[in-house]
Amino acid sequence: MLLGYLYKLRPNQEQSAKIDSWLDLLRSTYNWSLADRINSYHQSFIQGEYCDLRSKAVASPLTCCIVKGGATGEPWKDNGKKRSVCEMQMTSLPELKKARPWYKEIDSTVLQQNLKRLEVAYKNFFSSNRKFPKFKNCSTFRSFTYTVGVKLKGNKIYLPKLGWIKYYNSRPLPDGFKIKSVTVRKKSDGYYVSIRIEDVSVPSFPIKPVEEIKTVIGLDMGLGKLIYCSDNSAINNPKFATNPKTKRLQRIIQRRVSRKKKRSNNRKKAQKKLSLFQHKIAQKREAYQWQAAQKIVNSSDAIAVEDLKISNMVKRCKPKYDKEKGRFLKNGQSAKRALNRLILDASWYSLIQKIEYLAAKSGKIVLKVNPKHTSQECSKCHHIDSSNRKGEKFLCVRCGHVDDANFQACLNIKNKAINQYQLKIKKRTFSQKKCELIKVGRDLPEPKQLNLFQTSTSELTGGKRRKHSARNGKQNVPGNLGKQLNLFEQENNYRASDTL
Ligand SMILES: [Zn+2]
Structure with missing residues (x-):
């Protein structure tokens, strides 16, 4: 069974700056790979001696592979089989790191998952009614994914090449589950991490007999x-x-x-x-x-x-268009x-x-x-x-x-x-x-105030009860301990949602 758990991260300044720069770099590779796919698709329609419409370079049958759905990278595997477009783009990642050394800072599985994300977008376009993948800007590209190397300990999570990052451990992960993938996501109020966990022994959709x-x-x-x-x-x-x-x-x-x-x-x-x-x-x-x-x-x-x-x-x-009057109705x-x-x-x-x-x-x-x-x-x-x-x-x-x-x-x-x-x-x-x-x-009423030291005020003051206006501030009044949650009432009302 696959389950998803979401936590809020507490990165320090250095870590959050690093996440931001990763997002920028990953976005540029994503956009480049998308453009690469589109270009190589268009190449298959070009007739004549050009191999690229934009550069108008002369085509040579040895150097350019004119295939529908091609991409930059090695098209052939060692065993003679053909690579898929996503795999072809993955083979060009080491060259990318050579040419632009700052890409070495990013974990290699993150770079690969980034290309797989494009692959998923393509598959969705062809199989279901989704739209064609778009070029991303900094407000639409806000996450990256790890598949291996993530560790959890107490209220800290280890993300490869980012180090140990604190997070709000708001609920415990169930036992016996393996971490499948971890996605770091930037939102307007900070950074979040969503952990996908799987237990093969638990069937994903246990269907009850009729x-x-x-x-x-x-x-x-x-x-x-x-x-x-x-x-x-x-x-x-x-x-x-x-x-x-x-x-x-x-x-x-x-x-x-x-x-x-x-x-x-x-x-x-x-x-x-x-x-x-x-x-x-x-x-x-x-x-x-x-x-x-x-x-x-x-x-x-x-x-x-x-x-x-x-x-x-x-x-x-x-x-609705009115042809006689030439205007819309x-x-x-x-x-x-x-x-x-x-x-x-x-x-x-x-x-x-x-x-x-x-x-x-x-x-x-x-x-x-x-x-x-x-x-x-x-x-x-x-x-x-x-x-x-x-x-x-x-x-x-x-x-x-x-x-x-x-x-x-x-x-x-x-x-x-x-x-x-x-x-x-x-x-x-x-x-x-x-x-x-x-x-x-x-919709539920707010939990009532719990009086920890419950002695009736009339006993202490001899029947006289002081009246407090809200302006005086309730916290300064003796015997009134500010706003406290009623622990026992909460058990009945709210716990129902916590047992999930
Ligand atoms: Zn009827």
């Missing part, structure tokens, strides 16, 4: 509430980036950036503040989603979700823009990913169903009609069944999963009326 599944929960992703569950509970949608307060703040900070002179130090400072602000929003969302996902995974044996294509949902509307994009932002802020895809990860960890299954007609079908008589649903209300045109539209969708998803995977569970056709809100993270 007979053992006793409970299934159907989930419908929404915007009013983040998740609607088929057991009539729901999870709030805090709208981390799109609530009015955050939007206003972001606008202010963004404006501060745009009013500064370009390329000035003040602009850089303002930009850093903006990126920190955005990073904080992302972190809040991540934390909330992990806790929500854990609560859902804990609730039943199997989880049924829609197989959503979110990139299609946030596509732009097609432009309104196509509803400005109204859709706000909806798109809400959808992207909810980030359902990463939420489903987290549910899948946690489910795999605790031996549960995620069942994916086709999202077609899940919100239009009547769960009682299975009549499908787009007029069944009116906003939040569901009213079946044929049988008159009335329900909440969102919970109706959950039930449909659950029943679809039961049919599709042939589970032996009773289906329910209507939802219980009352909606129950599952409280997660910030």
